[in-house]
Amino acid sequence: MTDWIALDKAHCWHPFTRQAEWTSEESKPLMLVRGEGVWLEDAKGQRYIDGNASIWTNIHGHAHPVINAAISEQLSRVAHTSFLGYSHPLAAELSERLVRFFPETTLQRVFFSDDGSTALECALKMAIQYRLQSGEEGRTEFVAFANGYHGDTMGAASLGGVNAFFERFRKFGFPVRFVSSLAELQELEGLDSVAGVVIEPLVQGVNQIHVWPEGMLRDLRAFTEAQGIHLILDEVMTGFGRTGTMFACQRENVVPDFLCLAKGLTGGYLPMAATLVREEIYEAFLGDASKAFYYGHSYTANPLGCAAALANLDIFESESTLEKLPAKVDYLAGRLQRLAEESPYVSEVRQCGVVVGIELRDAEGKAFAPARRVGEQVCVAARRYGLLTRPILDTLVFLPPLSITEEEIDLALVAIAQGISAVLGQESPDLSN
């Protein structure tokens, strides 16, 4: 039998990965071969709950018959056609279905791209070009939030507030000023040189699940509007029901100038993204050739991706996904509270809908030495109990598909509790009712 692990170690380069460790003798990477619902199966037939929704993408579970059928049907027609110079019915339909979430607003124009990074990249370039074409050449800067994450292409990386990832590239990117709160933004000097403010609304993901204060987004919208600054929302992680409403901005009745979507757009099946933009911004790009937006990718509006995205939206309706969420979110909150009470190592649980961070500290409430990599060890241990997830430092991230059931939530949290016990040596807490 082919030794896939050996081939991987010899030739693959993984994202955000210490390759020396990955390729070492002791490392035994999981080879995932199959999925069904919230479950993933490895090459040895072992099953795990996908506690990470496959990097926060999966919404309705794996191998969903409706999404599979939609992709197959489109595949039988044509897999890919150019969106440059041509169109196709599914892209037209999808753009209308997306803006329909923002009725009676001017957020009515959709630019498709490939992933979260390019959705942000596109918004940045549009924001700059808009200013250049509107007699506001002085507005060339962006403001982003400390510890935020918006992707890894150069523009998106410029917005990245995680210094460990982005510091070395800063001087090559867009000019960005960082703030850690709305109050700090309000005190910045020279706001008239700012083109746009970028934020992950309601909750920052990569920043160890950092939940913003309630009302912050609403106040940020009011402030940016008053200052003539565009509000660019990065809903790459929060979009498609994650925080309880279809989009996080709807929780605070906010309509941004740019809305960046990716990950859950196709239900987690194919790489695709969309940048929604206000019609009055779009209008500045009309006119002669010099005003056109010279930006795009080979796979822009890929028909298979559009088919998956439309099926994803259909399932929200046919399975009443959003209607079922409040009860699920409450149940999850109750179980997490129990975990925090029962485990001396869970110092804090941060939750926003089905976005959860479980922070681990020692029994005295002090952070573990980073070199111990406790979070990582706990996640590796939790695999033995049937859960796949990843930590961010010592915060365990739990972001399962929205289709997860109460029973599966229980299984996942028991696996986390057992993982913690296996690593930190406490008797496994009793999470039974």
Ligand code: PMP
């Ligand atoms: N924005 C946010 C909030 C994200 O969480 C991510 C990915 N984790 C991105 C942007 C980048 O998306 P992608 O990896 O698809 O480029």
